Amino acid sequence: MIVGTTAPDFTAGAFIKGETKKISLSDYSNKWVVLFFYSEDFSFV
Amino acid sequence: MAVRYPEFQAINTEILAISVDSVYSHKVWNEIELTKMVKGGIPYPMLTDVAGNIAKMYDVYDPNLGKSLRATFIIGPEGYIYGMENLTPPVGRNPSEILRQVQAFQNYAATKQLAPCEWHPGDKTLVRDAADVGKVWEKWRLM
Numbered sequence: 001m002i003v004g005t006t007a008p009d010f011t012a013g014a015f016i017k018g019e020t021k022k023i024s025l026s027d028y029s030n031k032w033v034v035l036f037f038y039s040e041d042f043s044f045v
Numbered sequence: 046m047a048v049r050y051p052e053f054q055a056i057n058t059e060i061l062a063i064s065v066d067s068v069y070s071h072k073v074w075n076e077i078e079l080t081k082m083v084k085g086g087i088p089y090p091m092l093t094d095v096a097g098n099i100a101k102m103y104d105v106y107d108p109n110l111g112k113s114l115r116a117t118f119i120i121g122p123e124g125y126i127y128g129m130e131n132l133t134p135p136v137g138r139n140p141s142e143i144l145r146q147v148q149a150f151q152n153y154a155a156t157k158q159l160a161p162c163e164w165h166p167g168d169k170t171l172v173r174d175a176a177d178v179g180k181v182w183e184k185w186r187l188m
Contacts, residue, residue: 001104002103002104002126002129003126003127003128003129004125004126005125005126006124006125006126007118007120007124007125007126008099008102008103009124010098010099010102012063012092012093012094012095012099013067013068013092013093013095014068014071014090014091014092014093015068015071015072015075015090015091015093016089016090016091017086017088020068020072023061023090023092025061025120025124028059028061028122029122029123029124030122031057031058031059031122032056032057032058032059032119032120032121032122032147032150032151033058033059033060033061033118033119033120034046034053034058034059034060034061034117034118034119034120034143034147035061035063035103035117035118035120036046036060036061036062036063036115036116036117036118036138037063037064037094037100037103037105037113037114037115037116037117038062038063038064038113038115039064039110039112039113039114039115039134040064040065040066040112041064041066041070041071041074042070042074042078043134045134045135045136045137
């Protein structure tokens, strides 16, 4: 159960505004973050 | 979420979207479809979760699908996970509710005030006080 604990840091490739770059959760350590997982691109909902 | 992004930015909140798809898939989906739904396409990063490793770290990976479920995490600046929601594929998220929860948790982080059911910014909050145990109903009646 992960709620109420520290969010695991990670680094991932990302597409943002036309370019690709590496992003880490720790890049946002001075902000609140909504991290949302979704199952797949081209999905219906 | 993209349409409501400015409201999240206004409260110092970044949005990160993540699925097992490659960045090339994110790019093409954005160009072919998402730019037709949101002006300028998706304004926040779309991450690629290779092998679902990050979803596994967050315990939202479905090994039968080989993908993550529809999970949303609210994470504070110190890295604390304040809350999450996890839905199966048929039903989409409610960005208004996510925004409301972020506002409620931010208010708590700043003031230690508790947010009752259906709280919205500006509504009354509660202070945790042992003297109120069994008497919270009196405060509700006054609200």
